[in-house]
Amino acid sequence: TGSTAAITLADLPLRPELVGQEPYGAPQLDVPVCLNVNENPYGPSETVRAEIGRAAAEAATTMNRYPDREATALRTALAGYLNRGGYELTANHVWAANGSNEVMVHLLQAFAGPDRVVMAFTPTYSMYPEYARDTHSRYVAVPRRADFTIDVDEAIAQVRLERPDVIIICSPNNPTGTTTGLEDIRRICEATEGIVVADEAYQEFVRDGVPSALDLLPTCPNLVVSRTMSKAFAFAGGRLGYLAAAPAIVDACRIVRLPYHLSAVTQAVARVALEHADELLARVDDLRRERDALVTWLGEQGLQTAQTDANFVLFGRFADRHALWSGLLERGVLIREVGPEGWLRVSAGTPEEMAAFRTALLEVLPDAA
Ligand code: PMP
Numbered sequence: 001t002g003s004t005a006a007i008t009l010a011d012l013p014l015r016p017e018l019v020g021q022e023p024y025g026a027p028q029l030d031v032p033v034c035l036n037v038n039e040n041p042y043g044p045s046e047t048v049r050a051e052i053g054r055a056a057a058e059a060a061t062t063m064n065r066y067p068d069r070e071a072t073a074l075r076t077a078l079a080g081y082l083n084r085g086g087y088e089l090t091a092n093h094v095w096a097a098n099g100s101n102e103v104m105v106h107l108l109q110a111f112a113g114p115d116r117v118v119m120a121f122t123p124t125y126s127m128y129p130e131y132a133r134d135t136h137s138r139y140v141a142v143p144r145r146a147d148f149t150i151d152v153d154e155a156i157a158q159v160r161l162e163r164p165d166v167i168i169i170c171s172p173n174n175p176t177g178t179t180t181g182l183e184d185i186r187r188i189c190e191a192t193e194g195i196v197v198a199d200e201a202y203q204e205f206v207r208d209g210v211p212s213a214l215d216l217l218p219t220c221p222n223l224v225v226s227r228t229m230s231k232a233f234a235f236a237g238g239r240l241g242y243l244a245a246a247p248a249i250v251d252a253c254r255i256v257r258l259p260y261h262l263s264a265v266t267q268a269v270a271r272v273a274l275e276h277a278d279e280l281l282a283r284v285d286d287l288r289r290e291r292d293a294l295v296t297w298l299g300e301q302g303l304q305t306a307q308t309d310a311n312f313v314l315f316g317r318f319a320d321r322h323a324l325w326s327g328l329l330e331r332g333v334l335i336r337e338v339g340p341e342g343w344l345r346v347s348a349g350t351p352e353e354m355a356a357f358r359t360a361l362l363e364v365l366p367d368a369a
Pocket residue numbers: 037038098099100101102125170173174199201227228229230236240241
């Protein structure tokens with residue numbers, strides 16, 4: 001009974017674990033300075049924009065047909081991009097989906113699920129428990145040390161206890177920026193019969209000399225390295241995430257993916273972006289410098305920062321972080337209220353955006369002390 005207009009979520013036969021839950025997401029507000037979701041502040045050049053348009057128009061001519069289900073040309077191009085690091089990956093080692101969010105869901109659909117366990121090291125990316133919930137898996141959070149590094153002995157003890165089917169190591173970790181060393185990742189791979197995912201969404205932003213877990217792929221058959229074009233490639237709107245792993249792991253993802261999950265337009269424009277990798281990645285060094293300068297400046301203001309290898313900085317600590325966040329927002333600067341109590345996260349932006357952030361923060365800091 002009752003009208004369609006009056007029906008609410010509470011009236012629906014929703015799965016019990018979804019009752020009372022809210023859709024995930026940072027507020028999408030229309031403010032001058034957006035430093036809240038770790039985007040790349042630099043849009044594509046006119047040349048790249050024009051080529052993206054041409055590729056989309058070309059894809060439109062065959063829009064009555066389904067796209068390449070295997071996205072082979074795109075996966076070949078992604079392997080080519082990774083191989084710039086000296087690897088020998090082929091399309092068979094690479095899987096792609098609509099953002100690394102979907103890549104991760106494919107992994108959990110294939111390797112987690114009812115009666116299975118997903119483990120991650122908190123504080124970490126807040127979508128991990130949601131992927132677990134949405135795949136009916138149990139989520140086990142193992143706390144990091146006070147400096148946000150992973151205590152690997154403790155991690156291995158928890159692995160023996162909980163027997164996780166999937167272990168996610170976010171490195172550089174969102175929201176702290178912390179990296180996990182390759183020897184530590186290897187030890188965790190060797191301690192489990194499950195799948196270990198190194199989420200390297202921010203890998204392109206690491207400081208000089210910090211290696212990628214891709215180095216471990218030849219010797220760790222249960223390792224998956226997840227990447228995204230959203231951050232370093234300035235391609236968040238294009239929605240393209242990918243992973244590199246043993247071909248058998250890619251085959252597992254191919255079983256659970258929905259057919260034709262990557263649209264013809266997505267495949268075409270992502271290939272254009274990869275052809276222009278040099279241009280799109282050119283600003284990464286600028287952003288790393290902005291990030292390092294920001295860490296220094298926050299320290300000079302007497303604030304604490306977490307050591308970061310990503311395009312963002314976790315800083316604090318504030319008795320009332322929400323007041324500080326709101327004060328910045330009133331001044332047109334949107335950052336993220338995320339991470340452990342008392343901390344806030346700010347993304348590295350353009351020099352102008354960073355200046356606006358510093359000005360606004362200096363205005364609100366006295367009230368937050
Ligand atoms: N992993 C981490 C650690 C992230 O921070 C993000 C984006 N915030 C993602 C994955 C997902 O990114 P996307 O789906 O845009 O590839």
